[in-house]
Amino acid sequence: xxxEVEEKLWEIVEESEIALFITNAExxxxxxxxxxxxxxxxxxxxxxxxxxSRKVEEIARNAKATACFLNLEGGAYAQVFGEAELVEDPELxxxxxxxxxxxxxEGPDDPDYVLLYLRGARAEYYLxxxxxxxxxxx
Amino acid sequence: xxxEVEEKLWEIVEESEIALFITNAExxxxxxxxxxxxxxxxxxxxxxxxxxSRKVEEIARNAKATACFLNLEGGAYAQVFGEAELVEDPELxxxxxxxxxxxxxEGPDDPDYVLLYLRGARAEYYLxxxxxxxxxxx
Numbered sequence: 361x362x363x364e365v366e367e368k369l370w371e372i373v374e375e376s377e378i379a380l381f382i383t384n385a386e387x388x389x390x391x392x393x394x395x396x397x398x399x400x401x402x403x404x405x406x407x408x409x410x411x412x413s414r415k416v417e418e419i420a421r422n423a424k425a426t427a428c429f430l431n432l433e434g435g436a437y438a439q440v441f442g443e444a445e446l447v448e449d450p451e452l453x454x455x456x457x458x459x460x461x462x463x464x465x466e467g468p469d470d471p472d473y474v475l476l477y478l479r480g481a482r483a484e485y486y487l488x489x490x491x492x493x494x495x496x497x498x
Numbered sequence: 499x500x501x502e503v504e505e506k507l508w509e510i511v512e513e514s515e516i517a518l519f520i521t522n523a524e525x526x527x528x529x530x531x532x533x534x535x536x537x538x539x540x541x542x543x544x545x546x547x548x549x550x551s552r553k554v555e556e557i558a559r560n561a562k563a564t565a566c567f568l569n570l571e572g573g574a575y576a577q578v579f580g581e582a583e584l585v586e587d588p589e590l591x592x593x594x595x596x597x598x599x600x601x602x603x604e605g606p607d608d609p610d611y612v613l614l615y616l617r618g619a620r621a622e623y624y625l626x627x628x629x630x631x632x633x634x635x636x
Contacts, residue, residue, distance in 0.1 A: 378570065382520060382527040388579035389520040389527035389564040426527040432516065441526035486530075
């Protein structure tokens with residue numbers, strides 16, 4: 361059962377039309393759409409970001425953040441609650457690098473290009489038609 | 499100029515496909531889609547909710563919340579940061595009441611039906627194509 365709940369979580373993530381990354385900004389939640397690079401079934405979500413971005417400042421002050429995945433046409437949305445951290449491992453940066461990012465960064469070694477990892481503590485998803493909320497603890 | 503910025507904010511709100519209401523839940527931002535009932539140009543946003551909902555508990559603990567409006571097809575999103583409060587004024591409840599809510603509540607006098615008002619302190623919106631962020635102080 362637990363495994364099915366986890367599988368459904370990542371299914372919603374995969375099928376989501378929109379991913380949002382939400383920080384605490386001076387006490388208020390602040391949202392921005394982001395592209396998810398990968399997820400780990402143990403509860404991690406990977407993004408790429410610019411070191412000079414506001415979200416990097418915000419997680420330095422308060423690492424608690426949420427990744428939210430909207431699949432409203434599919435009647436579901438999911439969110440992963442956790443602690444966000446920057447990851448600058450050169451190998452990983454290379455692995456995740458997409459050629460289309462060349463508009464923003466010089467290449468995978470650009471020091472302004474950093475990975476953002478949300479280490480999930482828990483997650484939940486809501487199925488609209490069933491009016492059911494499911495919780496996953498990582 | 500300032501007036502144009504405010505007008506653009508409410509235009510994005512009006513044209514948004516998805517509205518989200520985001521609370522602080524044990525330190526983590528928590529999202530749910532909601533239907534906006536109305537907005538006030540001075541910086542207020544109205545929603546309807548159930549008194550027994552989690553968000554009501556969450557704003558009782560921490561009133562700071564965000565309403566986010568996604569109009570990604572239109573290349574924009576906006577968010578209003580503020581303090582959320584419950585409003586139980588019978589006249590207002592009647593004014594906002596929608597017949598289709600009869601599935602959830604007995605009628606406008608149902609004590610579980612309450613209005614949720616987000617009193618905006620500031621707002622911002624982002625225009626994707628222009629890569630521009632605009633800020634509104636209320």
